Each structure stands twice: as C-alpha cells, then as structure tokens.
Amino acid sequence: MQENPAFETSSAARQLRPVVITVVAAKIAVFALLMTTVNIQTPIPAAIELAELR
Template sequence: MQGQSVREISAAERQLRPLVVIVVAANFAVTALLLTTVQLAPPAPAPGIVALR
C-alpha cells in the first residue's frame, strides 16, 4: 500500500512541476516589473534653501 501512495505522490509531483515553475517565473517577472517602475521620492532639499524660501 505504501508503495502505491508514493507512486501517486510522484505522479502528482510530475504533473504539478511545470505549473510550479510557471508560477515562480511569473512571480519573478512581476517583481522585476514592479521594481523597475517604482518611482522614488525626490531627495529632500537642503535646510538652508528651505529657510530662504
């Protein structure tokens, strides 16, 4: 019985492996896209310039 359940797990693993690879690759792609589109805040002006305004 245990041998059969191990074979079933292996079959399920083989079937799901491509899906897992696609999901992980999509996750990396979305992360890279978000990191390239993040707009950082401009640097804070120097205190002396702010005082003159």
C-alpha cells in the same frame, strides 16, 4: 493490481513541477516589472535639508 500511494504522490508532484516553476517565474517577472515603474525618491542631502529648515 493496486498502485503504490507513494508512487501516485510523486507522480502528481512531478506533473505539477512545471506549473509551479511557471507561476514562480511569472511572479518574479511581474515583481521586476513593477519595481522598474516605481519612482523611488533619492535621499535629499543634509545641506539642503538644513537650508529648508531655516
């Protein structure tokens, strides 16, 4: 008896779903971790910029 190819595809997709969810969650976690370690400079107020130009 042969199995339906559509059933095999959906079965493979069902088996890979936890892997895909884990990989996406790991990528989001790494991105969040990297973003917390990045030093983002605060914008310099216009008055200080003008004083520096003089």
